[in-house]
Amino acid sequence: MSGLLEGFITVLSPINLGYCFLGCVLGTAVGMLPGLGPAATMAMLIPLAAYMPQAGAIIMLSGILYGAMYGGSTTSILMNVPGEASSVATCIDGFQMTKQGRAGEALAIAAIGSFIAGTGGVLLLSIAGPTIADFALYFGPPEYFGLVIFSLTALMSFSGRELFKGVATGMVGMMLACIGLDPVTAKYRLVFGISNFISGMDVVPILMGLFGVTEVLISADQKIASVYQGKLGRLIPRGQELKRGLLASLRGTASGLVFGLFPGMIASVTTFISYDIEKRISNYPEQFGKGVIEGVAAPEANNNAVCQAGFIPLFAFGIPTMPVFAILLAVLMMYGLSPGPLLFSAHGDFTWAVIASMYIGNVMLLVLNLPLVGLWAKLCLIPYKFLGPGILGMCFIGAYSLRNSMFDVWTCIFFGIVGYALKKRNWPAPPLILGFILGPMLEQHLRASLQTSGGSMDFVFKPIPLIFIALAIFLVAFNLRFRSAASGLEEKENS
């Protein structure tokens, strides 16, 4: 509690409040704009983060992340175009409410639900974060090995239509991370005489290429829909509708907080689970898809809760549950901050400031999103022909500024093309970046475990690694069974 109070004192300085506000505004804006996501924005701003104070940079980047969850609902509701992948479920009933002249109510309940979820998530992080981080003290190399195996399996399993594609791109990511000097023996790996490879690949240009440049190229392929021009209607739902919306928000929050703790449970998946839960427990399931308030409230609360809960494994173990957390992890590593118990003890002032900023950020976002929703809707009118070149320009400068090297610019462009090709060929890109970040951790803990066990794999039979590996096997089996059942259903419907 004292840590949190000190965090508030730190955040309430004008400069940190300014970073928090900037993050919230940017996040809301990018959340609303189809073709520009929080991952791309955060990746582009990483080079600028090097010039900012530590706490300010993480506060701003975190603000972009959860701000985007608020903003993504606006285009879903007004244009039937999800601003973010996590807002797809909101389109189903949100746009229907707009067509019925109830856009204002839909936008309001989305903002209120997001606030409830955001607050719940920050409370959980405040209470559970340090406890879970202390639990990490019992983790040695075998336990971390098991955890990383489970995380990678989960992230690869849920990343696309085919498991082997997720595994393949994950392996490619790990190979990229091997380029350069081996951390233990300093031997060259995959260098092949190319001098630029000696210092290894930097994660930031890869992130900027895969998330920034790729999004621009994909958007160049697609047309952006026009924004709804009609009236928003009443802003706040009333009576029974408000009560139903609030209860659905609480249920969405609860499911999101649980899902968000686990790697691979990305918001674009969990929001549909939350929507499905609402439909199943509803007294009028046949109304879903025709403009029910629960169909907006629950998914929106869920995506915010997943986002907030994801900070717990990130801070406690250094495990990113989603690709955007990989970006935050990259920034933490850039500042030399290792996730784990030390983050709450030795760097407690920084960590509690970030957590406190989330409380304040959620209030800022409610104020930004509720009364100013009409203004934000006009943001969707910015033509992409101006936005796209701007993003490419920022990626160019951002990549160059890291090491004053054109090699990083070429890396960014190359991975932008790779990301575009992956998307077109239905190969998932997130496992590539997660493999790049988690691969070195996996190798480090595997080698350390083998050293202490004298070369024997017996360490996997210790309780905690065994549980994680068993969970990973279960996930793979569940994934294969689920996909087999789904394709069986598809064949039946098509015949």
Added chain:
Amino acid sequence: MCSGRQGPVVMSKGLLIETLLLMGLATLGIYDGARLLRIHIPHDPLGPGGFLLIISIILVICSVINLWVYYEQGAAAEGKHLSLHIGQVGQAVILYILYAIAVPLVGYLLGSVFFFVLMVRIFGETSWIRTIVIGLIFAVVFKIGFSSLMGIPIP
């Protein structure tokens, strides 16, 4: 398992490229991993090459599965074909590459003026006057904003 394919199996260009790329990367990994495995490090059973070898072998397996899935499910299993037709995306990529080549030669400001003007045009602006004005604004704002105001190094 029933094959979804009717008639002779023909490997598409896209699948061939995917397979060659994956196998190529895996071969590099196996080659370098095997080379490093020969180096014996006391108390480090895996050494610098073991992990690389493992992930390369998994990559080979994934490449084989990719081929098998295509054989079993047919062309429906593939993603979209990557056309070599230079559409909007191709033009944007070529221009971006030319920008990266030009900037070290002609300087950031001049390179950026041409880049932003042409890129705004590629993205759909039809008026040349508006294109040139917006392109110039972008180039100047980026140069002043990043370099002069924020002190961020630019090429």
